[in-house]
Amino acid sequence: MKKLFTLSSLILLCASCAVIRPGEVGIKQTLGKFSSDVKTQGTVFYNPITSKVVKESTQTKNIRLVLSLPSKEGLSVNSEISILHRLDGSKIASVLQNLGPNYENVITSVFRSAASDVCAQFFAKDMHSGMRAKIESEILDKMKINLEKQAEGIELIAVLMKRIQLPRGLASSVERKLQAEQDAMRMEFVLKQEKLEAQRKIINAKGERDAQIIISEGLTDGIIRIKAIEAFKSLSNSPNAKIIITDGKTPLMVNEDTKTSSKKETKKEKTKNK
Known part of the structure; x- marks a missing residue:
C-alpha cells in the first residue's frame, strides 16, 4: 500500500x-x-x-514560401522566399492572446499582402538585379507595420528572396541585353588598348628620331676618324686572320663622297698636265 x-x-x-x-x-x-x-x-x-x-x-525560425509575385508591368515572377523571425519571450502572452499558437500563418498572410504591394511598384527585371535588396527591405518594413497593429512580440529579422525566376521571354531579353553590354564593354577596352599602343609607337618613333638627330649632329669628321682608328685597333688585336681594305687615307671607314671628289680632282690634274 x-x-x-x-x-x-x-x-x-x-x-x-x-x-x-x-x-x-x-x-x-x-x-x-x-x-x-x-x-x-x-x-x-x-x-x-x-x-x-x-x-x-525563442530561437530564430525560418518560414519558406514559394509563390508568384506581381510586377509593375503586370508579369508574374516566381520566387522562393525565406522569412526569418523569432519571438520576444517577455511578450509571449500578447502573441498567444492575439494571434494564437499558429501565429506563423498570420506572418505568412501579412507577407503576401506586403510583398504584393511592394513588388507591384518595381519592374520584373529589378527583382533579378541590384534592386532586390531594396525590395526586401521595403517588404520587411511594411510587414512590421502591419504586425504591430495586431500584436507585439514578433521580431521580424529579414525577408530573403533567394530564387527569382523571370518569365521566359523576359529572361531571354535580359540575357541579350547583358550580353550586348558585355560586348560593348569589351570593345571599349579593345579600343582603349589600341589607342595606348598607338601612343606608345608614336612616342617610341619620336624618341628614335630625336636620338638620330642628336647622333648626326654630334658626328664631325674628327670624331669619325677617331672612331675609325679605334675600330682599326680593335681589329688588329683580334687573333683571327683578316684583310682590311682602305683608300690609303682613312684606316677603316671610307666616305664615299670624299672618294668621289678626290677622284674628280685627280682627273682634273691629269687633264691639266696633258
Missing part, C-alpha cells in the same frame, strides 16, 4: 511539472487566462486539473 501511494505521488508530481529548456519560454495558463510571469529555464509546477504550461521557442 505504501509503495502504491509513493508511485501515485510520483506520477502526480511528474504530471504537475514542466521543464523549460534553453531557447524556450513557458507561460502558465490557468482556466484560460495567461499568467504575467514568463518562465525561461528550469522546472515549472502547476495544477494539471486547472492549469497548463504553454511552451514556445
Whole structure:
C-alpha cells in the first residue's frame, strides 16, 4: 500500500511539472487566462486539473514560401522566399492572446499582402538585379507595420528572396541585353588598348628620331676618324686572320663622297698636265 501511494505521488508530481529548456519560454495558463510571469529555464509546477504550461521557442525560425509575385508591368515572377523571425519571450502572452499558437500563418498572410504591394511598384527585371535588396527591405518594413497593429512580440529579422525566376521571354531579353553590354564593354577596352599602343609607337618613333638627330649632329669628321682608328685597333688585336681594305687615307671607314671628289680632282690634274 505504501509503495502504491509513493508511485501515485510520483506520477502526480511528474504530471504537475514542466521543464523549460534553453531557447524556450513557458507561460502558465490557468482556466484560460495567461499568467504575467514568463518562465525561461528550469522546472515549472502547476495544477494539471486547472492549469497548463504553454511552451514556445525563442530561437530564430525560418518560414519558406514559394509563390508568384506581381510586377509593375503586370508579369508574374516566381520566387522562393525565406522569412526569418523569432519571438520576444517577455511578450509571449500578447502573441498567444492575439494571434494564437499558429501565429506563423498570420506572418505568412501579412507577407503576401506586403510583398504584393511592394513588388507591384518595381519592374520584373529589378527583382533579378541590384534592386532586390531594396525590395526586401521595403517588404520587411511594411510587414512590421502591419504586425504591430495586431500584436507585439514578433521580431521580424529579414525577408530573403533567394530564387527569382523571370518569365521566359523576359529572361531571354535580359540575357541579350547583358550580353550586348558585355560586348560593348569589351570593345571599349579593345579600343582603349589600341589607342595606348598607338601612343606608345608614336612616342617610341619620336624618341628614335630625336636620338638620330642628336647622333648626326654630334658626328664631325674628327670624331669619325677617331672612331675609325679605334675600330682599326680593335681589329688588329683580334687573333683571327683578316684583310682590311682602305683608300690609303682613312684606316677603316671610307666616305664615299670624299672618294668621289678626290677622284674628280685627280682627273682634273691629269687633264691639266696633258
